[in-house]
Amino acid sequence: MTDRARKTPRRAANDLTVLLRTVLGEDRFPVDVEALALEVSRNHEDPITAVKGVEIDGFEGMLRARRKKPGWQILYNTQPRYRGRERFTLAHEFGHYLLHRRPLTAEHYRDGELSDDYDFECLPLQSNDWKDAEREREEEADTFASFLLMPIDDYRNQIGGQEMTRDLLGHVTDRYGVSLLAATRKWIEFTDARAAMVVARDGFALWGRASTTAYKSGVFIRSGMPIPDGSVMAMGPTSQQAGGQRPTSLPDGIWAFSRGSEPVRELAFFSDRLGISVSLLQFDGRGGGADIEEEEPWDSYDQFIAGVRE
The missing domain is CATH 1.10.10 (Arc Repressor Mutant, subunit A)
Structure with a gap:
């Protein structure tokens, strides 16, 4: 063929x-x-x-x-x-x-x-x-x-423009029978919301992915970047209230990217079995500054699998 x-x-x-x-x-x-x-x-x-x-x-x-x-x-x-x-x-x-x-x-x-x-x-x-x-x-x-x-049309119907919560993400992983990483990455790839995911180990980002709108407003996750103090991810599994399903609202000054820092809602997951932590970051509004126009890769996942061995 x-x-x-x-x-x-x-x-x-x-x-x-x-x-x-x-x-x-x-x-x-x-x-x-x-x-x-x-x-x-x-x-x-x-x-x-x-x-x-x-x-x-x-x-x-x-x-x-x-x-x-x-x-x-x-x-x-x-x-x-x-x-x-x-x-x-x-x-x-x-x-x-x-x-x-x-x-x-x-x-x-x-x-x-x-x-x-x-x-x-x-x-x-x-x-x-x-x-x-x-x-x-x-x-x-x-x-x-x-x-x-995970067909996109069905996934969109499941999400319905809602804020991503622990319950909603759990519903998606159960419906499609996939891992949390696969379900989260899929949402980041098609959502119109400003959002990003960070996968980390030992206090440093392994890889990250930002939605198109988030990247254009200056959100870019670099492999090797330190996880900031004060983030839910840095505080560990006990940082969120037991049974809490919604993201934790954080002020600006914690998660910072190329255009500076802004408030963010963070939902974190921790896997002892895999030795990794995952944070889903959701932002409000468009973010400051004009959209990025240059041809820069908009996530570090491809860089990670292309140049790092586990």
Whole structure:
């Protein structure tokens, strides 16, 4: 398949969303990626014939070609066991199948076994070793997974222009069966609100992402920036009232960005298992100053996965 004929990740995911809506209606979440991949691939000469969980340290997922006859297997890591991450990995590998695989036919097995390397192995945060084409494929598979699991039109309907709270974010993660990180990042990518997310470890930002409107008003999260004293994230898990669902209002002078500091509402989450903390920052108004026009990257997530190993 030529690049011109190949579907974009978003189009491929949207086509499947239409299919699922037609067959299952609105009660189709969370998406059963395994069943979908097995059923859709049956229409090809080289279908996906198995989806298997494995427990291998340092392994994320793989789309593996069968060695004896045309077909594929999806393998995914079940250690640590976290269903939201597993579902995203399955969707990611299914994206490789639809977007990137070289279709296999009986001709590839004329010597009795597949000899060439057709596999896609996805290692966590190793993209500083990838070539540009490999990095692009990984980003496309992530985009496909995001749009398949969390269609924007449905996500918008769930949010309805509300302030993001702990309850609302919990509703979203439950509906789509995804991790908090995936659900938060998805909201940041499409919201019209001025908002940003910060992922940190040991008091420093690993990566961050700002909504388009937030970035244009000067909000940019740099990898390695120190988490400010006085922030909810810096004060730790006991900083918010027990059972508190709404963000904590903070005055200006705490979170500061390129255009200075302003009041912010901060909602923080803490994961001992992953050793990270996540803050969702929500701002009021447009912020001071004119919009940024220069071609600067608007988040540090891509910089993080491109240049940092975990």
